[in-house]
Amino acid sequence: xxxxxxxxxxxxxxxDQLAKSAFFHRKLHEWKLLETxxxxxxxxxxxxxxxxxxxxxxxxxxxxxxxIKPVVVFAHPTVLQxxxxxxxxxxxxxxxxxxxxxxxxLNLAPYEAGQALTDAELSRTAACHLNYIVSALVETDETLDxxxxxxxxxxxxxxxxxxxxxxxx
Numbered sequence: 001x002x003x004x005x006x007x008x009x010x011x012x013x014x015x016d017q018l019a020k021s022a023f024f025h026r027k028l029h030e031w032k033l034l035e036t037x038x039x040x041x042x043x044x045x046x047x048x049x050x051x052x053x054x055x056x057x058x059x060x061x062x063x064x065x066x067x068i069k070p071v072v073v074f075a076h077p078t079v080l081q082x083x084x085x086x087x088x089x090x091x092x093x094x095x096x097x098x099x100x101x102x103x104x105x106l107n108l109a110p111y112e113a114g115q116a117l118t119d120a121e122l123s124r125t126a127a128c129h130l131n132y133i134v135s136a137l138v139e140t141d142e143t144l145d146x147x148x149x150x151x152x153x154x155x156x157x158x159x160x161x162x163x164x165x166x167x168x169x
């Protein structure tokens with residue numbers, strides 16, 4: 001049997017959790033995560049020069065031998081400059097926070113919020129930093145599955161949404 005106090009706590013928890021879940025769902029759409037991923041999946045990355053972007057040979061080979069398009073996994077400066085929101089896609093794929101990127105002098109938040117990234121040097125620097133991290137993650141993954149990349153981005157998006165949730169009001 002449940003006490004009135006326990007029932008009230010349970011009802012309050014459900015309301016709080018519903019508010020939080022709705023907030024996270026809104027962030028998914030506000031940040032255009034699905035649209036950006038769809039756009040990146042349509043990029044014809046085979047026409048891009050992937051040399052000298054801090055992608056390890058082992059990670060590159062592991063990705064292509066599993067039939068995964070490199071542009072889905074590795075950041076390219078051209079993509080960062082031409083696909084709105086792509087900087088957030090690749091940052092989340094690397095599971096790096098906006099704050100950690102700022103600590104190394106890369107304030108990417110304006111470009112994640114919709115500002116066009118026109119600085120070629122910044123896009124190259126960001127691509128190299130993100131590719132270094134993603135390469136290391138790919139190299140250590142014995143059973144790399146293309147679906148993991150959605151989960152990697154989802155984990156980072158959840159952490160970012162949690163931060164927004166805690167900083168609201």
